[in-house]
Each structure stands twice: as C-alpha cells, then as structure tokens.
Amino acid sequence: MFSRGWFLPIAAALGFSFLYAPIVSLVIFSFNESSLVTVWSGFSTKWYGALFNDPQLLGAAWLSLQIAALSATIALVLGTLAAVALVRFRRFRGRTLFSGMVSAPLVMPDVITGLSLLLLFVAMEGLLGWPQGRGMLTIVIAHATFCTAYVCVVVQSRLSDFDRSLEEAAMDLGASPVRTFFDVTLPIIAPALISGWLLGFTLSLDDLVIASFVSGPGSSTLPMVIFSKVRLGVSPDVNALATIIVGIVALGVLAATLIQLRSKPKKARA
Amino acid sequence: MSTTHEPTIPPPRRLRPWNAVERRLARVGITGRMLVLAAPVLWLLVFFLVPLAVVFGISLATKQFGRPPYSPLLTTTEEGTVQLTLHLSNYIRLFTDNLYVAAYLSSIRIAFIATVITLLVGYPMAYAIARAPDKWRNVLLMLVVLPFFTSFLLRVYALSGFMRGNGVINQVLGIFGIPPLAMMQTDFAVYVGIVYTYLPFMILPLYTTLVKLDTSLFEAAADLGARPLRTFLSVTLPLSIPGIIAGSMLVFIPAIGEFVIPSLLGGPETLMIGRVLWDEFFSAANWPRAASVAVAMLVVVVVPIMLLQRVQGAMVEK
Structure with missing residues (x-):
C-alpha cells in the first residue's frame, strides 16, 4: 500500500499547505502597517480600526447576519421536514421529483438560481403585488431555498444511521408520531440540526451571486460590499475583515466538531 | 372510608x-x-x-x-x-453569435481541466485521511471542511493576493533569483482558483468511499503478490469510482457556472458562461437574453446532475 510509503503523507501535507497558505498569508498581512498589502512594514492594527469606522461595511455586516440567521432558521425547519419525509416515508407519490428538488439546489450554478428567483419575484410582483420591491425579504427567501438542501443532506445522514427501534418503542408505548418525533427523534438528531443550521448560516453569509440578483437598492449584503472593494484591487481593510471572519468561523467549526464528538459516545452506549 | x-x-x-x-x-x-x-x-x-x-x-x-x-x-x-407571443431570437442569437458558443465551450473546457486537477490533488489527500490513524482522521477531516466554511469570496481574494505580481509566491521565487511569474489574469489562475475553492467537495465523497473499503482486500491482493501500485490500480481505484464520479460532478457542475473566480482571477479574455450571463443581466440589462443563456447552461449541466443523483443514490443505499 502507498500508506507505508512516503507518497501519501507528502501529498496530503502539500495539499493542506495549498489550502491554508493563502489564508495564513492574508491573516499575517492584515496586521501590516503599510497599505501596500504585500510588503511588510511593521505590525499595526490600524486596519481593524478602519473597519469599525466604516458605516457602510458595518451596516452590510449587520444586514448579512440578520439574513443569515433568518434563512438558516427557515431552512432548518424545511430541511428537517424534507429529510424526515425522505428517510422515513419509503414510498410516496412524486418521491423522485421531491428528492430531485431537494438536492438540485446543491449543485445548481448560482447565476441560474439568482436569475430565476429574481425573474420569479418580478413576475410575482406584477401578478400578485407581492413581494413589493426587492430587499432583505427576497434575499432571505432565496437563501432559505438553497440552505434547505444543505440542511436536508446533513439531517438525512443522521436520521438514516440511528436506531429506529427507539422510535418504535416510543410508538408501542402509545406515543403519537408527533410526540415520538419531539421526544425521541429530535434529541437524537439535535447535533445534526445544529450543524445544519450553522452550515446554512455560513452559506448565507457567504453568498455573493444570488444576493446580487435578488437584492434591491439599499440592501447590499457584506459579500456585495466586499466584492465591490476587491474588484478594484487588494485593500488592507478587507484583509482585516477576512481575518475576523476566519477567526469566527474557525471557532464555530471547532465548537460544532466538539459537539458532534461529544454526542458520539452517547450513541455507542445506547 | x-x-x-x-x-x-x-x-x-x-x-x-x-x-x-x-x-x-x-x-x-x-x-x-x-x-x-x-x-x-x-x-x-x-x-x-x-x-x-x-x-x-x-x-x-x-x-x-x-x-x-x-x-x-x-x-x-x-x-x-x-x-x-414567443420570440426565438435569443436562442438563434446563442447559436449564431460566436461569443456565446465560445463562452460555452471554454466554460466546459475550463471546468473539465480544473476538475481533473482537483481529482489529482484531492485523491491522495482523501486516501491519506482514510488510511490515517483514527484519532487523526477527525482532525484532518475538520481541516478539509474548515476552509469550506470560510467565505468563498474571501478565499478567492486571499488566493489573488498570493498569486499577484508582487504577491507571496513571486516574493519567494525572488529570493531564489527566479523572475516573477505572471499568474494572475490567466486561465491558469482560474484553474488554481477552482481547485483551491472546490477541493473539499472532491475530498469528502472520495473519503466516504475510500474509508469504507475493506482492508482485507488489500491484504489479499498483497498476499497474492500484487505490488502496491498494482493493488491500487486493480482494487482501490475501481472500488472508489462512485466517489470519483460524485466528487468530480460536485466540482464540475458549479465550476461551469462560476462567476466570482473568473472575474477576480481571470483575465479579460477568460470567457466563462456565468460571467456572460452576469454581464447580460447587469451591464446590458437584457433579461430575456440572460434567461436564454441560463436555459442553455441548464441543458449543459442537467446530464452531470442526473449522473450525480444516480451515484449518490447508490452510495446512500450501501
């Protein structure tokens, strides 16, 4: 096997350095004194200060956080229901179409999703008078739609590998399916729900293309503001912002991993 | 009482x-x-x-x-x-205007080449993780997933800072007396960008198939005198085909419609269909034309999407 040789470890090490080197250099240069992003001229935190004095950036960040929280929550409900249907209901009419609709947004190119939703919103506004104009609401709807697919995948995998006899026991003892779901199923799949929500949250926070299509005047999300800055070239305050985001995400993923690792021994005991 | x-x-x-x-x-x-x-x-x-x-x-x-x-x-x-009233003019234009045909062909070519490179980079990594000791495996997997959670846009931006004319790579090359390479605004930069951002999508499904492989198969092959490379080619590789297909489709499909990577890393002559659609919509404000570009793009990705669903269905049933 290769594993006894040198090839695999070296390939993996190179791969991981490829993944991390640009991020590490970005973090380092965010503390650079000079506005020339690539020449080191001394340690400084002034770009972080500049960040917190930029009302446009702060406003966009706040909007993005709200959108992310809302759409992740909607997606959590819809995605969990979809996962329950796909895993627990073996056969139902339109199952193939349903599973296709749930998973297609995962791979659908963003430009198509964005354009199609925008055209829908415009057509709906013409026909029904709703949604009036575009802004936070339309972005939330768009994000919830693709995040549902991600939540569904995460919850589905958790649902399909847990012991069904627990649910059957609850039902034998007279619990209704709804009661069983809330008392037995939900606590067991809770870690998956948390990671599904976090996944939806970060994906929404990250989206540039779809939001650009469905947002309206005055509702620029954080990635839209970043993109307009970055398009003009490298800017040191974006480095500082990126460092903060990387830091938060690293902490979040670490927390989620710990939660999942903790919940594993429990499963083994049960 | x-x-x-x-x-x-x-x-x-x-x-x-x-x-x-x-x-x-x-x-x-x-x-x-x-x-x-x-x-x-x-x-x-x-x-x-x-x-x-x-x-x-x-x-x-x-x-x-x-x-x-x-x-x-x-x-x-x-x-x-x-x-x-139906107009076919948008579709006629798609087939007769060289810009659109060239953009489709070049998107498919760029996405294909980038997918192959991602597979070549990702396979050894996935294999190394699958064969790593248990306590290491979760840490390594987390390291693969972590960049995926970090902003996609900011990672592309980080890469552009890395590759630009006076960027880190060229500064390191300069230490060794190598003249700076012009990497940015080329198709090469777009390939690197796609590999960089979509690598986790390739590694995860590959890892899922590789970690399930029965190690006794390798032992049997070795006992029968197969050398490591032979074992890999005739046992491991064929058994990991579902993972290869799933990973490749997860990279290829979104890469075709990619907008951010070609516009931040590619040059003006890097034609990709996602960018064409974006410009039709935002610059030319021609919504029907943008819609026809989207429909044609859907036709291109529908076969890979169906392939992906079939493979995923098979992987779940196992």
Missing part, C-alpha cells in the same frame, strides 16, 4: 392533543405524512421549480424598455382574445 371511590380514580391519562388533531384531519383526508411534506414541497415548488419555468418563459420574450424590461408573453387584444 369507603372504597367505592377507587374505581373512579382515572387511569394515568396521557395528554395526546396531537392524536385528536390527527384524527380530525384524517377525517377530511389529510394524513400526517401530507403535513410533513406540505411545507418543503410547497416551498421548493414555488421557489425552485416555478422560477426555472419562469426563466424558460422569459427566455422567449424580447428586451423592451419599461418595467418589467421584457415583452409580455400573453397580451389581450382589443377584441378580448388572448395572444401568445
């Missing part, structure tokens, strides 16, 4: 409001299943399937000034008859 009270003590009663609700709903023909399905089905119909139909409809309109900026498909004439 009389004991006659005893029978009147009610048995431990469970509150089952849902059962009552369910019975009442069942009487009108609504089952619990339908309630579970209703919300996601309705949501996805309205916000996923219908929009695709709307795109198709508007691709058959033409640009006009006003709100909305496209010609109506259905109009009512003065006599009160409804008239359906």
Whole structure:
C-alpha cells in the first residue's frame, strides 16, 4: 500500500499547505502597517480600526447576519421536514421529483438560481403585488431555498444511521408520531440540526451571486460590499475583515466538531 | 372510608392533543405524512421549480424598455382574445453569435481541466485521511471542511493576493533569483482558483468511499503478490469510482457556472458562461437574453446532475 510509503503523507501535507497558505498569508498581512498589502512594514492594527469606522461595511455586516440567521432558521425547519419525509416515508407519490428538488439546489450554478428567483419575484410582483420591491425579504427567501438542501443532506445522514427501534418503542408505548418525533427523534438528531443550521448560516453569509440578483437598492449584503472593494484591487481593510471572519468561523467549526464528538459516545452506549 | 371511590380514580391519562388533531384531519383526508411534506414541497415548488419555468418563459420574450424590461408573453387584444407571443431570437442569437458558443465551450473546457486537477490533488489527500490513524482522521477531516466554511469570496481574494505580481509566491521565487511569474489574469489562475475553492467537495465523497473499503482486500491482493501500485490500480481505484464520479460532478457542475473566480482571477479574455450571463443581466440589462443563456447552461449541466443523483443514490443505499 502507498500508506507505508512516503507518497501519501507528502501529498496530503502539500495539499493542506495549498489550502491554508493563502489564508495564513492574508491573516499575517492584515496586521501590516503599510497599505501596500504585500510588503511588510511593521505590525499595526490600524486596519481593524478602519473597519469599525466604516458605516457602510458595518451596516452590510449587520444586514448579512440578520439574513443569515433568518434563512438558516427557515431552512432548518424545511430541511428537517424534507429529510424526515425522505428517510422515513419509503414510498410516496412524486418521491423522485421531491428528492430531485431537494438536492438540485446543491449543485445548481448560482447565476441560474439568482436569475430565476429574481425573474420569479418580478413576475410575482406584477401578478400578485407581492413581494413589493426587492430587499432583505427576497434575499432571505432565496437563501432559505438553497440552505434547505444543505440542511436536508446533513439531517438525512443522521436520521438514516440511528436506531429506529427507539422510535418504535416510543410508538408501542402509545406515543403519537408527533410526540415520538419531539421526544425521541429530535434529541437524537439535535447535533445534526445544529450543524445544519450553522452550515446554512455560513452559506448565507457567504453568498455573493444570488444576493446580487435578488437584492434591491439599499440592501447590499457584506459579500456585495466586499466584492465591490476587491474588484478594484487588494485593500488592507478587507484583509482585516477576512481575518475576523476566519477567526469566527474557525471557532464555530471547532465548537460544532466538539459537539458532534461529544454526542458520539452517547450513541455507542445506547 | 369507603372504597367505592377507587374505581373512579382515572387511569394515568396521557395528554395526546396531537392524536385528536390527527384524527380530525384524517377525517377530511389529510394524513400526517401530507403535513410533513406540505411545507418543503410547497416551498421548493414555488421557489425552485416555478422560477426555472419562469426563466424558460422569459427566455422567449424580447428586451423592451419599461418595467418589467421584457415583452409580455400573453397580451389581450382589443377584441378580448388572448395572444401568445414567443420570440426565438435569443436562442438563434446563442447559436449564431460566436461569443456565446465560445463562452460555452471554454466554460466546459475550463471546468473539465480544473476538475481533473482537483481529482489529482484531492485523491491522495482523501486516501491519506482514510488510511490515517483514527484519532487523526477527525482532525484532518475538520481541516478539509474548515476552509469550506470560510467565505468563498474571501478565499478567492486571499488566493489573488498570493498569486499577484508582487504577491507571496513571486516574493519567494525572488529570493531564489527566479523572475516573477505572471499568474494572475490567466486561465491558469482560474484553474488554481477552482481547485483551491472546490477541493473539499472532491475530498469528502472520495473519503466516504475510500474509508469504507475493506482492508482485507488489500491484504489479499498483497498476499497474492500484487505490488502496491498494482493493488491500487486493480482494487482501490475501481472500488472508489462512485466517489470519483460524485466528487468530480460536485466540482464540475458549479465550476461551469462560476462567476466570482473568473472575474477576480481571470483575465479579460477568460470567457466563462456565468460571467456572460452576469454581464447580460447587469451591464446590458437584457433579461430575456440572460434567461436564454441560463436555459442553455441548464441543458449543459442537467446530464452531470442526473449522473450525480444516480451515484449518490447508490452510495446512500450501501
């Protein structure tokens, strides 16, 4: 096997350095004194200060956080229901179409999703008078739609590998399916729900293309503001912002991993 | 004290409001299943399937000034008859204007080359993780997933800082006396960008198939005298084909429609269809043309999407 040789470890090490080197250099240069992003001229935190004095950036960040929280929550409900249907209901009419609709947004190119939703919103506004104009609401709807697919995948995998006899026991003892779901199923799949929500949250926070299509005047999300800055070239305050985001995400993923690792021994005991 | 009270003590009663609700709903023909399905089905119909139909409809309109900026498909004439007007001009233009044909071909080429490179980089990594000691495996997997959670846009930006003329790579090369390479604004930068951002999508499905492989197969092959490379080619590789297909499709499909990577890393001559659609919509404000570009893009990705679903279905059933 290769594993006894040198090839695999070296390939993996190179791969991981490829993944991390640009991020590490970005973090380092965010503390650079000079506005020339690539020449080191001394340690400084002034770009972080500049960040917190930029009302446009702060406003966009706040909007993005709200959108992310809302759409992740909607997606959590819809995605969990979809996962329950796909895993627990073996056969139902339109199952193939349903599973296709749930998973297609995962791979659908963003430009198509964005354009199609925008055209829908415009057509709906013409026909029904709703949604009036575009802004936070339309972005939330768009994000919830693709995040549902991600939540569904995460919850589905958790649902399909847990012991069904627990649910059957609850039902034998007279619990209704709804009661069983809330008392037995939900606590067991809770870690998956948390990671599904976090996944939806970060994906929404990250989206540039779809939001650009469905947002309206005055509702620029954080990635839209970043993109307009970055398009003009490298800017040191974006480095500082990126460092903060990387830091938060690293902490979040670490927390989620710990939660999942903790919940594993429990499963083994049960 | 009389004991006659005893029978009147009610048995431990469970509150089952849902059962009552369910019975009442069942009487009108609504089952619990339908309630579970209703919300996601309705949501996805309205916000996923219908929009695709709307795109198709508007691709058959033409640009006009006003709100909305496209010609109506259905109009009512003065006599009160409804008239359906469809324009095929957008599609004719797609096939006759070299820009569109070239953009489609070049998107497919770029996505394909980048997918192959991602596979070549990702496979050894996935294999190394699958064969790593148990305590290392979760840490390594987390390291793969972590960049995926970090902003996609910011990672592309980080890469551009890394590769630009006076960027880190060229500074390191400069130390060794190598003249700076012009990496940015080339197709090469786009390949690197796609590999960089989509690597986790390749590694995860590969890892899932590789970690399930029965190690006794390798031992059997080795016992029968197969050398490591031979074992890999005739045992490991064939058994990991589902993972290879799933990973490749997860990279190839979104890469075709990619917008951010070609616009931040590619040059002006890097033609990709996602960028063309973006420009049709935002710069030319030609919604029907953008819609027809989207429909044509859907046709290109529909076969890979179906392939992916088939493979994923097979992987889940195992």
